[in-house]
Amino acid sequence: MPETPASRSVPGQLKLPARNRSPWWELTRRLLLAVGILVFTFLLVYLDRGGYRDHGSQLEHKVNAPDALYYATVTLSTTGYGDITPVAEHSRLINAFIITPLRIGFLVLLIGTTLEVLATQGRESFRVARWRKHMDHHVVIVGYGTKGRSAAETLVNNGVDKESIVVVDPSNIALGEAHTDGLAVVTGDATRREVLRRAGVDHAEQVIITAARDDTTVLATLTVRQLNPTTYIVAAVREADNVPLVRQSGADSVVTSSDAVGRLLGLSSVSPTLGAVMEDLLTYGEGLEVAERDLLVSELGKAPQSLPDQVIAVVRDEKVYRYYEPTVTQLARGDRLIVVRPAKELPWAPRPGTHDEVQADEA
Template sequence: MIHLPLVRQGPLRALSIRAAAALLLVLLTVGMVYADRDGYRDVNEDGLSLLDCFYYAVVSLSTTGYGDITPYTPHARLVNIMFITPARVLFLIILVGTTLEVLTEQYRKNLRVTRWRRKLKDHVIVCGYGTKGRSAVTALLENGLDKSRIVVVENRDVALRHAATDGLVAIEGNATRSSVLNEAHVKSCKAVIIATDTDEASVLISLTVRQLTGGQVRIIAAVREQENAALLKQSGAHHVIVSSSTAGRLLGLTTTAPPLIDVVEDLLTPGQGMALAMRAAERNEVGRKPRELDTLVVALIRRGKVVPLGGEAAVAIETGDMLVYIRSEDAPANGVVV
């Protein structure tokens, strides 16, 4: 099941409003008939009670019309022409309108899903919308990725509601199943982020994605235990982040060198002064050493691998290299913010 972003009020609220409007219309009709009850004749010829007025109002508004109670004075007939007949039409509109709205809403949803499927390409699939999944989506949005190019796969109702509230398309189901990933168009996506709660599920999702895409889609996964990182890479993940080890190292830094944790948080949190960024090497930088550049280069990526900058051997920049550098938040971004 595909959950599109919420754009309107819930169906229960809309139904409640219509039911209240129909009840109010019935009560107004009963009041009109009861006030002019002397102008009506019933088959018993004993006058109209309040219950008879309710009966006549419901029968008239629902267009049943048994004919056992009829207006016979000119004033009562005028009231029927001027009020009862328009109220009958309005009552039918309220009842039929509720059904039409349900059908129209279903049609609009199918139309939105069809349009979404047609435009979906080069998107990012996020498996799991817990703490890690939400943080990953936040980072994607901060790097300029549009919400329409993010698809969340979840099987928890609370997480699905959060994703829809955040304006994201969410697919309900288990990401370990190939049918669910095909629903998310995994074969045409740009990357798959695995942010599940268990390492076992992450491995299964990675294996399923690799089987469906032939290893052509980049897989980024998070695991809790270091010993499962190698297994996840063997299952097809290109990048594995060990959440427990990373959190432990940060805790250790906070204990032994408290200022370092502030620097790390500053680099990883946008809008806090400094940020990690990545860009392609420019033509005039080819052949030069990274330390000679005006920007503070902290890493050099060549053919998908990190080239160490330390040591005795001097590293020269080559065509096609990617430079990871530290920039100020006030400076314009020439590449992708990490």
């Protein structure tokens, strides 16, 4: 199917997800409406044929069915030859208050494609302006391949609103997939400042970079960090040798995709059961989940091992400690817990039965 100007994406242009309707459905709908107006007008004139006269023939006579169809056609198309006219008072009133609005509706259908394009552009501009006005502290995902889609799905499954996620990708295929998933998209190269500004990187809370190449990841990380010195940047690289370079570029967290997959493959080979557990932890919605939650008032002063959740780490003063380290033998106000819990529970929520308890940092 050839690419049309309306469907072609402009680099750096923000595109919000929209409802997609089949063009054949739209065409059929318009044709049925046009035929319906024509048939209704024909019946209106034919049933009131006594109020019309045909002045175009040599002998004036009342209109018949072909005359009524002819009058309806030339009237709705605004041709109006004047050979058939309403002569009765009620017929003229019907023309003024019924047939004239039908004529306007028929004309709107004839030029509906142009009007729809203009209206769509206007609505899109309004939606983008409204989106930018209310967008703040959102998440930008650079690249919408396998890793980008998985990151977006994980964010949504963990309570992040789809409207607060923006995808940056130069591919029209990725644009269509992101729109299908209900996400806003900025098409363009993520290493360009203008493209990232359109995505609102300068006031984004987090930026996830999943570029296909490590050199692109480095450049995108540098550009994002220059535009927003405080945002939290998570970057994915293919090779472990590039991790220090990406960190120096400004990434707060770097994930090595090839090493992670390699470790999982190795674990699955050495211990199939351990590999199955690790895969379970990485799969959302089934079995076990790794989650981070706030500390509850009732948990202050306790050891991590004594809590109902399986605590594997404690976050204190922005630093992560293993649950067995002496520094966190007693939990303190402001701590956050990294836990393993059933997938059926909300990852960010306290344990069931404690949802009404006060969190430690709110007491």
